[in-house]
Amino acid sequence: MELTLDIFESKKTKGVKSHINNLVAIAKSDGNFSMAEKRLIFEIGKRNGLSNDKLKTIIKSDKAIKFKVPKTDSDRFDRVYDLVEMAIVEGSDNENEISACIEIAEKLGFRKAIVGVLVRKLATGIQGELPKTKEELKAECADFLVF
Numbered sequence: 467m468e469l470t471l472d473i474f475e476s477k478k479t480k481g482v483k484s485h486i487n488n489l490v491a492i493a494k495s496d497g498n499f500s501m502a503e504k505r506l507i508f509e510i511g512k513r514n515g516l517s518n519d520k521l522k523t524i525i526k527s528d529k530a531i532k533f534k535v536p537k538t539d540s541d542r543f544d545r546v547y548d549l550v551e552m553a554i555v556e557g558s559d560n561e562n563e564i565s566a567c568i569e570i571a572e573k574l575g576f577r578k579a580i581v582g583v584l585v586r587k588l589a590t591g592i593q594g595e596l597p598k599t600k601e602e603l604k605a606e607c608a609d610f611l612v613f
Contacts, residue, residue: 477534482514484534485545486524488570492552495562502555510548535574542574543604550588557593564589 486507493503504525511521524531536542549570553563564585571581584607591598591606598606 479515480532481534481536482511482516483520483524484531485514485548486511486516486521487531488533488545489548489552490525492549492563492566492570495566496560500556503552506552506555533573540604542576543607544600545574546571546576546584547588547592547600547603550585551592554589554593 489507489510490499493499493507507525508518508521511524512518516524536545546567549567550564553560553567567585568581571585572578576584587607588603591603
């Protein structure tokens with residue numbers, strides 16, 4: 467029954483599910499899917515209108531979810547920000563997770579030449595001595611948002 471209902475989902479819902487699927491991939495990339503990572507996925511999912519049941523289904527599923535690229539630069543930035551936040555939620559830079567963020571940022575349309583710098587700037591800004599807000603980082607990274 468779940469598959470039949472999927473055809474009636476909005477583009478936005480399909481995009482959010484794609485994003486959650488990417489977050490799950492980042493969380494699992496180090497072989498340790500921690501409680502902190504799960505909490506962050508549920509927080510981001512709820513913020514984007516997904517139910518706990520839908521989130522649990524995405525987390526448990528091995529089924530591929532079609533990759534969706536947001537239409538606006540701002541939405542693409544938000545996706546990368548969430549990915550980086552997931553990569554560092556456990557308090558340490560995991561190179562596998564950072565590399566996965568870079569790879570997904572490229573798929574989202576960021577120029578290959580800048581994705582590494584963008585992802586590392588976000589990681590530093592989020593977990594720095596004086597952490598910055600998402601909006602502060604978005605303003606600082608505005609030059610990276612030109613596609």
